[in-house]
Amino acid sequence: MALLSRNSAHRMLLPAAVVLAIGVAGGALLLERPAAPPDGGATPQATRNEAAPIPLTAGHGENWEPVPGFEAAATLPDPTPSVAAAPMPLPSRAVIAREVEVRRGDTLMEILLRLGIPRAQAHEAIASLREVYDPRRLRPGQYLTVELERLRSEEKELRLAGLSLAVDFATRVRLARTDAGGFEAATLERPLLRRPALASGTISGSLYKAAGAAGVPGRTLAELVRLFSWDIDFQRDIRPGDRFTILYEEVSTPDRRQRRGGAILYAAFELGGERLTAYRFTRRDGTTGYYDRSGKSVRKSLMRTPVDGARLSxxxxxxxxxxxxxxxxxxxxxFAAPRGTPIYAAGDGTVTFAGRNKGYGNYVRIRHNGTYTTAYAHMQRIAKGIRRGVRVRQGQVIGYVGATGLVTGSHLHYEVLRDGRQVNPLKLKQVAADALRGADRVAFARRVAEIDALRARLAEERMVAEARAD
Ligand SMILES: [Zn+2]
Structure with a gap:
């Protein structure tokens, strides 16, 4: 499938957008003006068009059902209805909202003066704003919305009616003129849009580029790489033509200028004919992890003892x-063991050396991922088909215990290298790599079906949107 431009992705995915109007903290202090900030600020009207929610799965009613397992829901405030205060009667004034980009070296005072606001008024406004926000934190490239009003009676004089700006991803500060004539400042939680987003692409240069072109946020990409680091050596295994698909939660500001990747719900890689998948799932014991379609944990452990019936010697x-x-x-x-005892690959990986290696005798080395390599020495012989470049599976027989090289008796010398340095194999942090069982297994099957249905729906919507765009 073709890479999506951000625009086409947005066009088709907007219907799936979900507005969680995050509580307008202190919103009651503020009066909604006819001229709302262009990004919608906290006004429900501004987000309504984007917000038609569509059900996650058929038959779930019209409300957005949070996808179980998204932890982002726990990190954001609970959704509460947006509070719109009663509009202030404004019979005799016209408010103009101006969006201003902060330029290098700008101070808030300079910006307000440039807009034609009298100095004394700008002073007063800045003093009020300071109660919630230090204007020295303004940075070039940031946007301010300044609301100006012209009083009918004194046409010439511009008056500052209010201003607002984004402090960070989820917070705005807003300054508004009060009936008493002064200013009042408040911090607002911004309403955030949350939606499941599907991105896919074919790698031609780097995964980084392809994921960027598909609109995957940086944080999500980093998570994706971490997720598959046991199966894929991202430095070496990725080839042009390899494909990835990722379903993740996207959190964005209503104007979509700022986006953030939430939890990855599903990810898949197709590498040289091999397909790796990972589904996010929370077990009954509360632990969340990623599992392949058959319910096996995506994270794997290296075997501590890659030989049967051996004695640590x-x-x-x-x-x-x-x-x-x-x-x-x-x-x-x-590990002391009789000659001919099978030796297993400690984990999935690629053979990087198989042959005679000085004092090590018959020796095999396997690269498991970008971090871990294992080595096996003094083999009686190397198993058939084990040679440089061959992919092996955990537990596959790669050779047989022997006494070749600089040894006194038959044993396996086993090494684990982390980032090229030998570490103690017996002290490797082991990951619970077991498969899901019982009730977890049943719940996981339902989860897989849910996620697959969501993926299919998003992919179909995207195709429809692409067809329309042609
Ligand atoms: Zn040894």
Missing amino acids: SRFGKRRHPVLGYTRMHKGVD
């Missing part, structure tokens, strides 16, 4: 070398 660390006779670092662990 030498630990990791300084020791007196049994052959050389002097003390040196033992950079792996030894």
Whole structure:
């Protein structure tokens, strides 16, 4: 499927947009003016057009059902109805809202003076604003909405009616003129749009570029890479033509100028004919993780003992070398086992070396991901088909215990390298890589169906929108 431009993505995904009018904290202090800020500020009117919610799954009624498992819902304030205060009667004035970009070196005072506001009034406004916001925090590129009014009786004089600006992703500050003639400032939680977003792309250069072109927020991309780091070495395994699909929650401001990636709900990679998938799922014990379609955890562990029935015969660390006779670092662990005992790949990966390697004898090295590599030494022989470049699965037999190289008896010398340095295999942090069982398994199957239906619906909407755009 073609990469989406942001515009086409927005065009078609807007119907799915969901408005959570996040409580207008202190909103009652503020009077809604006829000239609302162009980004909609906290007025419900401004967001209504974008907000027609469509059900997540058929038959769920017309209200947005939060997708279970999205933790973003817990990090944002609870949705509460937007409060619109009774409009102030404004029979004799016209309010003009001006959007102003902060330029390098600007102060708020300079901006207000430039707009023609008398200095004394600007002073008064800034003093009030300071109660909730330090105007020195203004940065170039930020936008302010300044509301100006012209009194009919004194046509020449412009009066500051109010101003507002985004402080951060979820907060605005707003200054408004009061009936008493002064100003009042308040902090507002901005209403945020939350919607499931589907992005996909074919990698031609880097994953980074392709994901950027598909509109995936940086934070979500980083999460995606983390998610698949056990299966994919992102430095080496990604090839032109590989594809990815990602379903994630997007949180944005109503004007969509600021977007943020929420939780990843589903992700898939197609790499050289192999397909990897991950579904987000929360187990009954409350832990949230990612599982492939069959319910196996996406995160994997390396085997601590990649050989059956073995006895640990030498630990990791300084020791007196049994052959050389002097003390040196033992950079792996030894497992004594009879000659011919099968040796397993400690994890999925790619063979980077298979052959004779000096004192290591018959030796195999496997790269598991961008971080971990394992090595197996002194093999009697290397298993058939195991050679450089071959992909292996965890538990696959890669060779047989022997006594080749610099050894006194038959054993497996096993090394785990993290970022190229040997670490103690027995101290590897192990991840619960077990498959989902029982009630979790049943709930997971339902979840997979839900997510697949959501993906299908979003993909269909996108196709319809693309067809319309042609
Ligand atoms: Zn050893």
